[in-house]
Amino acid sequence: MxxxxxxxxxxxxxxxxxxxxxxxxxxxxxxxxxxxxxxxxxxxxxxxxxxxxxxxxxxxxxxxxxxxxxxxxxxxxxxxxxxxxxxxxxxxxxxxxxxxxxxxxxxxxxxxxxxxxxxxxxxxxxxxxxxxxxxxxxxxxxxxxxxxxxxxxxxxxxxxxxxxxxxxxxxxxxxxxxxxxxxxxxxxxxxxxxxxxxxxxxxxxxxxxxxxxxxxxxxxxxxxxxxxxxxSNLFTGTFVGEPPMNVFEAEVSAEKGTISLQFKNEMSLQYAAGSFSDEICEAMLSRQHVMIGVRPYAVRRTDKKGIRTKVAVNQWLGDQSHIAAEFAGGMLVLVEHDRAEVKPGQEIKIDLEPSSLHIFDRASGEAIAHGTELAS
Amino acid sequence: MEYTSPLEKTLRAIALTLVVIFFMFPILWIFLMSFQTNETILRVPPSVVFEPTLTNYQALITGKLETSAASLEINFMRNLFNSVFLSVASVAVAMLLGVPAAYAFARHKFRGSEDIAFTLLSFRFAPPLLVLLPLALYFQQIGLADTYIGLIWVYQLICLPLILWIVRGYFEDISPDIEYAYRIAGHSWFATFRKIALPLAGPGIAAAGLLAFIFAWNNFIFALVLASADKQPVTVGALAFITASGIQYGQIAAGIVLSIAPTLALALYAQKYLVEGLSLGAVKG
CATH class of the missing domain: 3.40.50.300 (P-loop containing nucleotide triphosphate hydrolases)
Incomplete structure (x- = not known):
């Protein structure tokens, strides 16, 4: 074969x-x-x-x-x-x-x-x-x-x-x-x-x-x-997939058992150190400047702890909703399969799970990790 | 549909008629002259009423011109044959060289290809006399003066660029992928050229050939300088009617009628292709 x-x-x-x-x-x-x-x-x-x-x-x-x-x-x-x-x-x-x-x-x-x-x-x-x-x-x-x-x-x-x-x-x-x-x-x-x-x-x-x-x-x-x-890199990440992957610049820092991703506009995400393997933490920290990518399908709205954002656009395409929310100076798109009842201007909370994140080196665009797995 | 008022239609018809009369009148006048004797042609004022005579045509075809002063030998039929032979042979040679060249220029961009194509076109820019006089000297030295081969060679200055540039436009119009499709199905490029490119560019090649034929046929200066009486085409041959004892207007007119007849017939027959060939050549060239 x-x-x-x-x-x-x-x-x-x-x-x-x-x-x-x-x-x-x-x-x-x-x-x-x-x-x-x-x-x-x-x-x-x-x-x-x-x-x-x-x-x-x-x-x-x-x-x-x-x-x-x-x-x-x-x-x-x-x-x-x-x-x-x-x-x-x-x-x-x-x-x-x-x-x-x-x-x-x-x-x-x-x-x-x-x-x-x-x-x-x-x-x-x-x-x-x-x-x-x-x-x-x-x-x-x-x-x-x-x-x-x-x-x-x-x-x-x-x-x-x-x-x-x-x-x-x-x-x-x-x-x-x-x-x-x-x-x-x-x-x-x-x-x-x-x-x-x-x-x-x-x-x-x-x-x-x-x-x-x-x-x-x-x-x-x-x-x-x-x-x-x-x-394997930022290009394929953003090129393949519809709607395209959300990508944001982030600075990585670690303190007191948490990994912190600092985005633009004072937005940040904190993860427990255990969320990522030691190798990934090390790879991220050694680079510091990274790009964080997340597929629109992997972004979830949540009622619990999450990042507050404002809805900018909510489009129903007949079989799925595309919601664009303000995030770190840009737009974060998320896809839901039901008709989402949110209006522009409304505040929602979203959750980005560590396993859904794609982490790329900002300078070279090479992938560092996909979710909890180190990129080979 | 565009609407045109009756007034506009009439005006258009009048304008068209005027244009047609303007262009056709000389031909009509020559046609009438060819059936008259010198006396009726030269009378003042001129008149369209005359007794038609076939003596002019008779003289041309038999080759003997009887005038009041003397009897004159004319080789008009010989000239006509020369015209046909020179034009056909020149176009044939130009096709043989020009069509493959046009294909090469259209398909294969090689170093200097544009320059070569342009140089070939520039043959048409040069005033023929400028080229002819030195050429006549060379031809005499290498023995090509007053030969059919020499003339056909020089006629390439007229035919080759014409065929090259018109046919090139047609080849460029064919999608190269059609040829690729044929080649990838297991055919050599030469087979592709013969079986795909040539048939598809057929109408263009025919138009270019016809145009080249007409241009070659109408040429005057090359044969005048480079050939003697027995190799000259009708365009030059007509000069023989200007004799010491007077100008034979009747024979000249009959000669013109006979010599424009073939090209006119060809042009009418292939009118559509000719217009296409000319306009395409103009756009692409």
């Missing part, structure tokens, strides 16, 4: 001369297991598409190497890499019908016409495009083109399937439906797939592991659960 399908070794991408041009991808190393679905997640311009295009062979690898199925493909022509790709801009062949677009690559294999037809009909049923197979790309909608393009990639037998924003144009219901079907399709055939997306829901739903990229640097490459529970 842990056989490596694709491996990137110290890959760099410069647009322009090496060392001077735009450094789009910085020293990225990743291993993708066979049969794994990996999402490259990041904001626009973070290098995720550049990475994908280097794997496909449309962009030259400036430095480093890419191994696919035990071959070094970093200098191979795209045609020789045995990779399939669905493009963000669909890129269907205009003079061909949807059916021909999908079956196009299969025709140069030694599959019989019957096999090809069977595959095309299977994939078009899955993607709900069976009724437009005989139409031309120019006469169908963006969403349909996107599915046709996805079908053209998935129908192929390739060592690797690359999907660039594969569902961006689909309407929400269809997207949710297809996500499940596509994941099933990929898993059933044991395909290895990399998808590029900026949609966290999509990444979480489809991928076994998510690679978070920012500024050309691979920030973290882990399962969705680990990304949520143990973000």
């Amino acid at each position: 842990t056989e490596t399908a694709l491996s990137l070794r110290n890959v760099d991408k410069f647009y322009g001369p090496i060392g001077h041009g735009v450094h789009a991808v910085r020293d990225v190393s990743m291993d993708f297991a066979k049969g794994e679905i990996v999402a490259l997640l990041g904001s626009s311009g973070c290098g995720k598409t550049s990475t994908l295009r280097m794997i496909a062979g449309f962009e030259e690898v400036s430095r480093g190497s890419i191994m696919l199925a035990d071959r070094d493909i970093s200098r191979l022509a795209p045609a020789k890499r045995n990779v399939a790709m669905a493009f963000e801009g669909y890129s269907l062949y205009p003079p061909l019908t949807v059916r021909d677009n999908i079956s196009f690559a299969l025709k140069s294999t030694n599959l019989s016409a019957g096999d090809i037809a069977a595959r095309v009909s299977e994939i078009s049923d899955m993607l709900e495009i069976g009724d437009i197979l005989d139409r031309y790309p120019s006469s169908i909608s963006g969403g349909q083109q996107q599915r046709a393009s996805l079908g053209r990639a998935l129908v192929r037998d390739a060592d690797l399937h690359l999907l660039d924003e594969p569902m961006g144009q689909l309407e929400p219901q269809l997207r949710a439906l297809l996500r499940g079907r596509i994941k099933h399709f990929i898993k059933e055939r044991g395909l290895t797939a990399i998808l590029v997306t900026h949609d966290q829901t999509e990444a979480n739903a489809l991928a076994d592991r998510i690679a978070v990229m920012e500024d050309g640097v691979l920030q973290q490459f882990d399962s969705p659960e680990v990304l949520r529970d143990k973000p």
Whole structure:
């Protein structure tokens, strides 16, 4: 199971001369297991598409190497890499019908016409495009083109399937439906797939592991659960999760058996020394300047001892309440699943449990501890 | 829908008619002249009433011009053939060189690519005479003066930049991802160029080719300087009608009608592509 399908070794991408041009991808190393679905997640311009295009062979690898199925493909022509790709801009062949677009690559294999037809009909049923197979790309909608393009990639037998924003144009219901079907399709055939997306829901739903990229640097490459529970740095912590993690600057001090977190605006939290392990206390105290992060879902309102804050906004989103409260010169967002009956200006008390805190080094952004566990 | 009042419609129609008359009148006048003898053409005041004659066309096609003074040999048909041959060959060569070059300029940004493309375009800026006189000397030394090859080569100054810049715009309009999609399905870049890029840019290539053909056809100065009578196209050949014994207006008119007929037919036939090709070239260039 842990056989490596694709491996990137110290890959760099410069647009322009090496060392001077735009450094789009910085020293990225990743291993993708066979049969794994990996999402490259990041904001626009973070290098995720550049990475994908280097794997496909449309962009030259400036430095480093890419191994696919035990071959070094970093200098191979795209045609020789045995990779399939669905493009963000669909890129269907205009003079061909949807059916021909999908079956196009299969025709140069030694599959019989019957096999090809069977595959095309299977994939078009899955993607709900069976009724437009005989139409031309120019006469169908963006969403349909996107599915046709996805079908053209998935129908192929390739060592690797690359999907660039594969569902961006689909309407929400269809997207949710297809996500499940596509994941099933990929898993059933044991395909290895990399998808590029900026949609966290999509990444979480489809991928076994998510690679978070920012500024050309691979920030973290882990399962969705680990990304949520143990973000390795401040960036992944605040980037992954919706609504985003609350983050506040704090100074750590210890006195008389309590650990004190001093926030801005004279706000502070005191914890018994036993709340954190000795290692965490030591790590926090040695740095003194830290960032404290807490997920909106982990913030609780309380009637007992807690910090007094004032509600600024209370939004009911139909299935959950987002309450923003003034906290340490900023806003602390908390999420409740029932309709919260609080009004702006009202005072509430909130509680931050030690186990829900994510502690980061302020200078480097590296994680120090997640709850009561020291970050590795 | 935009509403236009009847008055506005009428005014527009009048304006259009005026423009059409302004541009078409010389052609119409030449067409009428081609059916007249020198005497009727030169009478004062001119009149559109005359007895049509085919002698001008006859003279051109048979190659013998009988005047009151003497009989004159004319190679008009030879010139017409030269025009066709030179234009077709020049456009063919320019396509062969220009289309792949345009593709390269559109797809592969290499060091100095913009400079080279611009240099090629700048051939169109230079006054032709400035280039031609030294070129004539060189051509004489290397034996290219008064040869078809030499002329076709020089015609590349007209055709190549035109094709390069127009076709480049068309290639740039094609999403590179369509080509990538084809390449990743196991095809070489050359197959992609042939099977995807060329067909998709087809209309643009056709338009550029037609334009280049028309420009080559209408060229006068290159052949005037670099070729002698038997290699000259119709544009230069028409000079032969200015003889010692007078200017043969009738034959000149008939020659013009015969020589603009092919390009006019082509232009009318491919009007849509031409307008597209020209405007795209203008925007992109």
